[in-house]
Amino acid sequence: xxxxxxxxxxxxxxxxxxxxxxxxxxxxxxxxxxxxxxxxxxxxxxxxxxxxxxxxxxxxxxxxxxxxxxxxxxxxxxxxxxxxxxxxxxxxxxxxxxxxxxxxxxxxxxxxxxxxxxxxxxxxxxxxxxxxxxxxxxxxxxxxxxxxxxxxxxxxxxxxxxxxxxxxxxxxxxxxxxxxxxxxxxxxxxxxxxxxxxxxxxxxx
Amino acid sequence: xxxxxxxxxxxxxxxxxxxxxxxxxxxxxxxxxxxxxxxxxxxxxxxxxxxxxxxxxxxxxxxxxxxxxxxxxxxxxxxxxxxxxxxxxxxxxxxxxxxxxxxxxxxxxxxxxxxxxxxxxxxxxxxxxxxxxxxxxxxxxxxxxxxxxxxxxxxxxxxxxxxxxxxxxxxxxxxxxxxxxxxxxxxxxxxxxxxxxxxxxxxxx
Amino acid sequence: xxxxxxxxxxxxxxxxxxxxxxxxxxxxxxxxxxxxxxxxxxxxxxxxxxxxxxxxxxxxxxxxxxxxxxxxxxxxxxxxxxxxxxxxxxxxxxxxxxxxxxxxxxxxxxxxxxxxxxxxxxxxxxxxxxxxxxxxxxxxxxxxxxxxxxxxxxxxxxxxxxxxxxxxxxxxxxxxxxxxxxxxxxxxxxxxxxxxxxxxxxxxx
Amino acid sequence: xxxxxxxxxxxxxxxxxxxxxxxxxxxxxxxxxxxxxxxxxxxxxxxxxxxxxxxxxxxxxxxxxxxxxxxxxxxxxxxxxxxxxxxxxxxxxxxxxxxxxxxxxxxxxxxxxxxxxxxxxxxxxxxxxxxxxxxxxxxxxxxxxxxxxxxxxxxxxxxxxxxxxxxxxxxxxxxxxxxxxxxxxxxxxxxxxxxxxxxxxxxxx
Numbered sequence: 001x002x003x004x005x006x007x008x009x010x011x012x013x014x015x016x017x018x019x020x021x022x023x024x025x026x027x028x029x030x031x032x033x034x035x036x037x038x039x040x041x042x043x044x045x046x047x048x049x050x051x052x053x054x055x056x057x058x059x060x061x062x063x064x065x066x067x068x069x070x071x072x073x074x075x076x077x078x079x080x081x082x083x084x085x086x087x088x089x090x091x092x093x094x095x096x097x098x099x100x101x102x103x104x105x106x107x108x109x110x111x112x113x114x115x116x117x118x119x120x121x122x123x124x125x126x127x128x129x130x131x132x133x134x135x136x137x138x139x140x141x142x143x144x145x146x147x148x149x150x151x152x153x154x155x156x157x158x159x160x161x162x163x164x165x166x167x168x169x170x171x172x173x174x175x176x177x178x179x180x181x182x183x184x185x186x187x188x189x190x191x192x193x194x195x196x197x198x199x200x201x202x203x204x205x
Numbered sequence: 206x207x208x209x210x211x212x213x214x215x216x217x218x219x220x221x222x223x224x225x226x227x228x229x230x231x232x233x234x235x236x237x238x239x240x241x242x243x244x245x246x247x248x249x250x251x252x253x254x255x256x257x258x259x260x261x262x263x264x265x266x267x268x269x270x271x272x273x274x275x276x277x278x279x280x281x282x283x284x285x286x287x288x289x290x291x292x293x294x295x296x297x298x299x300x301x302x303x304x305x306x307x308x309x310x311x312x313x314x315x316x317x318x319x320x321x322x323x324x325x326x327x328x329x330x331x332x333x334x335x336x337x338x339x340x341x342x343x344x345x346x347x348x349x350x351x352x353x354x355x356x357x358x359x360x361x362x363x364x365x366x367x368x369x370x371x372x373x374x375x376x377x378x379x380x381x382x383x384x385x386x387x388x389x390x391x392x393x394x395x396x397x398x399x400x401x402x403x404x405x406x407x408x409x410x
Numbered sequence: 411x412x413x414x415x416x417x418x419x420x421x422x423x424x425x426x427x428x429x430x431x432x433x434x435x436x437x438x439x440x441x442x443x444x445x446x447x448x449x450x451x452x453x454x455x456x457x458x459x460x461x462x463x464x465x466x467x468x469x470x471x472x473x474x475x476x477x478x479x480x481x482x483x484x485x486x487x488x489x490x491x492x493x494x495x496x497x498x499x500x501x502x503x504x505x506x507x508x509x510x511x512x513x514x515x516x517x518x519x520x521x522x523x524x525x526x527x528x529x530x531x532x533x534x535x536x537x538x539x540x541x542x543x544x545x546x547x548x549x550x551x552x553x554x555x556x557x558x559x560x561x562x563x564x565x566x567x568x569x570x571x572x573x574x575x576x577x578x579x580x581x582x583x584x585x586x587x588x589x590x591x592x593x594x595x596x597x598x599x600x601x602x603x604x605x606x607x608x609x610x611x612x613x614x615x
Numbered sequence: 616x617x618x619x620x621x622x623x624x625x626x627x628x629x630x631x632x633x634x635x636x637x638x639x640x641x642x643x644x645x646x647x648x649x650x651x652x653x654x655x656x657x658x659x660x661x662x663x664x665x666x667x668x669x670x671x672x673x674x675x676x677x678x679x680x681x682x683x684x685x686x687x688x689x690x691x692x693x694x695x696x697x698x699x700x701x702x703x704x705x706x707x708x709x710x711x712x713x714x715x716x717x718x719x720x721x722x723x724x725x726x727x728x729x730x731x732x733x734x735x736x737x738x739x740x741x742x743x744x745x746x747x748x749x750x751x752x753x754x755x756x757x758x759x760x761x762x763x764x765x766x767x768x769x770x771x772x773x774x775x776x777x778x779x780x781x782x783x784x785x786x787x788x789x790x791x792x793x794x795x796x797x798x799x800x801x802x803x804x805x806x807x808x809x810x811x812x813x814x815x816x817x818x819x820x
Binding site for chain 1: 624727
Binding site for chain 4: 507
C-alpha cells in the first residue's frame with residue numbers, strides 16, 4: 001500500500017488545500033445579497049437595507065478571519081509532515097468539507113441571526129472544522145511515519161491546546177444560542193482582536 | 206507536431222486540473238440555496254426548511270467525496286505520465302468538462318431527488334466522468350511515449366478494475382432510478398464509508 | 411523602468427492566467443440555472459424544462475472548449491516568452507478581461523439564443539478575446555527583448571494564421587446573427603470536432 | 616516566536632494572495648445579472664435591458680483594472696520581502712478582506728450608481744484597500760528583518776507616493792458622491808487610460 005500512498009505528494013495536497021481555502025474565503029462575499037429595488041425608490045430605501053446587512057457583514061468578518069487562522073494552523077501542522085498517507089488525506093478531506101460548507105452556514109447565520117437553527121449550523125460547522133484539525137494534529141503527532149523528525153513535546157502540547165480553542169468557543173456559542181442566537185455569534189468576535197493584538201495567542205488557533 | 210505538443214508541460218496541465226477540481230468542490234456549496242423568509246415568520250418556518258434540505262446535503266456529500274476520489278485517481282494515473290501529448294490533453298478536457306458540470310447535476314438532483322430526470326443527470330454525469338478516467342488510464346497504458354518507464358502489469362490491471370467501479374455504480378443508479386429516484390442516489394453513499402474504512406478499496410476508485 | 415518591470419515574474423503572471431482560466435471555465439456552470447418548482451408539479455414539468463436547457467448546454471460546451479483552446483494557445487505563445495514587460499502585462503490583462511466576461515455572455519446567449527443582442531454579446535466577446543491573442547502573438551514576435559531566442563519564421567506565420575481563426579469565425583457569427591441568432595451560435599460547434607479529430611488543426615486556435 | 620513565524624513561507628502566502636486576487640477578479644462577472652424575461656417579449660425588451668447594464672460594465676471595468684494594479688503592486692512590494700512574520704500576514708489578510716469585498720461593492724455600485732450609499736461602499740472599499748497597501752509598504756520599509764537587503768531610499772519614496780494615489784482618488788470620489796454619485800465613479804476611469812498609456816505612471820498605483 002505504501003507504494004500506492006507515496007503517490008500522493010505533499011505539495012499537491014497542499015495545493016488543493018490552499019486552493020479550496022482561498023476559494024472559500026472569496027466565496028464568502030456571495031453571502032452578501034444585493035437588494036433588488038426599482039430605480040425610483042432605491043435612493044430612499046437602500047440606506048436602510050444596507051444598514052440591515054450589518055449582521056451579514058459581521059458573519060463574513062468572523063468566517064474570513066477564522067478561515068485565515070485555520071489556513072495558518074494548517075501550515076504550522078504541515079510544517080511537520082514529511083510523507084502523506086491515506087489517513088492524512090482522509091482527515092484533510094473532512095477539514096475541506098467543513099471549509100466548503102462555511103460560506104453557506106456563514107450566509108444563513110448572517111441572514112437569520114435571530115433564528116437559533118441558523119446560527120447553530122454555523123456553530124456546528126466551526127465545531128467540526130476545529131475538531132478535524134484536532135484529529136489532524138493528534139494523528140501527525142502519533143504517526144512517526146508521516147512526520148519529518150521528532151516533534152518537540154512542548155510544540156505537540158501547545159498544538160493540542162491551540163486546536164481546542166475554536167471547538168470550545170463553538171460549544172459556548174451553541175449554549176448561548178439557547179438563550180440568544182444573535183448574541184451567540186459575538187463569541188467569535190473576541191477571537192479577532194486577539195488575533196491582531198496578541199501574537200503568541202494568535203498562533204493558538 | 207511533437208515539437209508543438211511538447212510545449213504543453215505536465216505541470217501546467219496538472220495546475221489546471223487541480224484548480225478546476227478545487228473550484229468545483231467548493232462551488233458545490235452554491236447548490237445549498239438559502240430560503241428567503243420575512244423576518245417575523247423566519248423563526249417559525251426555518252427549522253422545517255433546513256430539515257427539508259437533507260437531500261441537498263446528501264448530494265453535496267456524495268459529489269464532494271467522489272470528486273476527491275477522482276482527484277486522487279488523477280494523481281495516481283499522472284504519476285506514470287512523463288510527457289503530455291494532445292490526445293492526453295483532449296481526454297483531460299473531457300474529464301474536466303464532467304467535473305465542472307457536477308455542481309449543477311448535484312444541485313438539481315438534490316433539489317428534485319424524487320424526479321427521475323434530475324437524478325439521471327447526476328448518474329450520467331458520473332458515468333461519463335468515470336468513463337473518461339477509464340479512457341485516460343487505458344491511453345496512458347497503451348502509449349509508451351507518454352509514460353515514464355514501464356507500468357507493471359499488476360498496476361495496469363488494478364487501475365482498469367478501479368476505473369470500472371464508478372461507471373458501474375452509476376449504471377446501477379440509472380437502473381434503480383427507473384423504480385425509485387430517491388433511492389438511486391443512495392448507491393453512492395456505500396462508497397463513502399468504504400472510502401474511509403478500507404484503505405486498499407478506497408484506492409480503487 | 412526595466413528594473414521595475416523585471417519585478418513581474420513570468421511564473422506569477424502564468425499563475426494568474428491559469429487561475430483565471432480555470433476559474434472562468436468552472437464558473438460557466440453557474441449559467442445553468444435550476445428551475446424552481448413546487449414539489450408536486452416538479453415530476454411533471456421538469457423534463458420539459460431540462461429539455462429547454464439544450465441551448466444553454468450548447469453555449470457552455472462551446473465556451474468551455476474555446477477557453478481550453480485559448481489556454482493551450484497561451485501556453486504555446488508563452489513558451490517563447492523569456493521576460494515579461496509592462497506591455498505584455500497589459501495585453502494579458504485585456505485577454506483576462508475577455509475571459510472573465512465569457513461566463514456572462516455564454517449564459518445570456520444560452521438563455522436568449524433567439525435574441526440577436528444576446529448572441530452578439532457572445533460573438534463580440536470571442537472576437538475581442540481572439541483579437542487580443544493576435545496582438546499578444548504579434549507583440550511577442552516583434553519584441554526580441556521578451557522572447558527567449560529567435561522564433562522561427564514558420565512558427566511566427568503559423569501562429570498569426572491560427573490567431574486569426576476565432577476572430578474570423580466570430581465575425582461570421584455576427585453576420586449570421588443578422589438573419590438567424592440561434593443558427594449563428596452553431597458556427598463554433600464546427601471548431602469542436604475539428605479540435606478533437608484533427609491534431610494539426612486543433613493546434614491552430 | 617520567530618520559530619513559529621518562520622513556518623509561514625513567503626511562497627504559500629503569495630499563493631493565497633494570487634489565488635484570492637484571481638478569484639475576486641473572476642467573481643466580478645457575477646455582478647452582471649441576467650434579466651429573466653418570458654420568451655416572447657425577450658426579443659423586444661432585452662436590448663433596452665442590456666443597454667441599461669452600462670453602469671454595471673463600467674464598475675466591473677474599474678474594479679478589474681484596479682485589482683490588477685494592486686496585484687502588480689503586491690508583486691513589486693513582495694519583491695523586497697525575504698521573510699514573512701505574523702504582522703505581515705495580518706496586513707495581507709486586511710488587504711485580502713478588502714479584495715474579497717470588492718465584487719460586492721462593485722456590483723451594488725453598478726446596480727445603484729445613482730444612490731450615494733451604494734457608490735460610497737465602493738469608494739470606502741478602495742480607500743481601505745489602498746490604505747492597507749500603504750501600511751504594507753510602510754511596514755516592509757521599516758522592518759529590516761523581513762526585507763531582503765537594503766531598499767533604496769528612492770524606491771521607498773516612490774512606493775509611498777504610489778500607494779497614496781488610490782486612497783486619494785477614493786477620497787475625491789467620496790466628496791464628489793455628495794453632489795453626484797454617478798459622476799463620482801468616473802474618477803477611477805481616469806486611472807485606466809493612464810494605466811495603459813503611461814508606463815512610469817501605471818507603475819504608480
